[in-house]
Amino acid sequence: RNKYTFFAKVARKEGYHYVAKIFEETAINEMRHANDHFKLMGGIADTIANLQEAIEGEDYETTTMYKDFAAVAKEEGNMEAAVKFEMIGKVEAEHRDRYKKLLARVKAGTVYTRDEPxxxxxxxxxxxxxxxxxxxxxxxxxxxxxxxxxxxxxxxx
The missing domain is CATH 2.20.28.10 (Rubrerythrin, domain 2)
Incomplete structure (x- = not known):
């Protein structure tokens, strides 16, 4: 998803379905471009490497990025933004932990097996x-x- 997806929702809500369709088409195009650029940079690998990269990214977001955003928001007196950034940081921790579990399953070959039903x-x-x-x-x-x-x-x- 990208900003054009959000723009399309607004256009559709305001009755501009034709405009929404163009925004949605552009969103798909931009996603394709981003995918191609990411591949060229070597950013897409196998599932294990992708999960490891995802864990690192989510860990950075929860331990550093959103904490820094919250600190700046507090300094600027924007407590609403600070609280939102802190909450988003908690969500990122959940993402990281979920990816860790998935990585362990992929490595162990247990994605489609469980010990208990x-x-x-x-x-x-x-x-x-x-x-x-x-x-x-x-x-x-x-x-x-x-x-x-x-x-x-x-x-x-």
Whole structure:
């Protein structure tokens, strides 16, 4: 997502659907450009490297960036912004911790296996399956197990 996605929502709300469509098209174009630039800079690797990069980025945001933003906002007397930055820093910590769990699972080869049964959800059709791993193929839509995720991403990631 980028600013054009947000601009499109405003345009649509104000009744400018044609303008919203142009903003949305531009948002897609800009995302493609960013993806290409990121690849050229070597910023996209395998999943393990990408998770490690994500952990580092989220850790910086929670331990440094948003704390610094909050400190500046306080110095400027903008307590509303300071509180928001502190809250966002907490969210970034959750992102970091989630990525750490995912990295451990990818490294251990346990993304699609659990020691105890959980509820797995097909991310395409919503079919639910109880077990230590998802079925090889979704019985409802026939997509492979790679489309399954833990139904409760808060506890079963």
């Amino acid at each position: 959980i509820t797995w959800k097909c991310s395409l059709c919503g079919y639910l399956h109880e077990g230590t791993e998802p079925p090889e193929k979704c019985p409802a839509c026939a997509h492979p197990k790679e489309y399954y995720e833990p139904a409760n991403l808060d506890t079963d990631i």
